[in-house]
Amino acid sequence: KAGVTQTPRYLIKTRGQQVTLSCSPISGHRSVSWYQQTPGQGLQFLFEYFSETQRNKGNFPGRFSGRQFSNSRSEMNVSTLELGDSALYLCASISGRGTGELFFGEGSRLTVL
């Protein structure tokens, strides 16, 4: 059974640009969550999607957005990049068995110059 796939794994952008990250959840999982991990703030919740609907949103500015497609794949977008957006962005696929167990991908490492 394939795990959570995130692309790209690494990317470098400059301030002011925008970036789109992709996440394919485990087959059969309909919920996806996104997290930002930085050395200073640790892991912080960005948003959660279930069946193409945003179910929860963390405390991030409107530059951070996401969406989910009918095949459960999800994307997140960060516009007008700032240096502080440099982070590891992690996607998690949520088990539909009612346990609430999360399975994470390897992440997308974003560096903003």
Place this chain on the structure above:
Amino acid sequence: KQEVTQIPAALSVPEGENLVLNCSFTDSAIYNLQWFRQDPGKGLTSLLLIQSSQREQTSGRLNASLDKSSGRSTLYIAASQPGDSATYLCAVTTGGTSYGKLTFGQGTILTVHP
């Protein structure tokens, strides 16, 4: 607002030692608690999941306990090995419509030396 604290922040032990990592949370109204492992530059690997109605879970050399009323969980690692070296994170969720919204601790960096 839920807050999760992990103690110690870092731990260095010789191979073979049994060890305990601690996690505390401020709001006892949790749905479940998960322990994860993270290797440098990698994603998170789920180790153990404890539902709020459970007291403990075991997997191999790992045992996690949960005392919801006191807001505490411990991860016990038996007979530690150098391959156990990693950052260990605990996280809680309140469930409902928030299954995917975890609140994480800052992690315990574990080093097991030969």
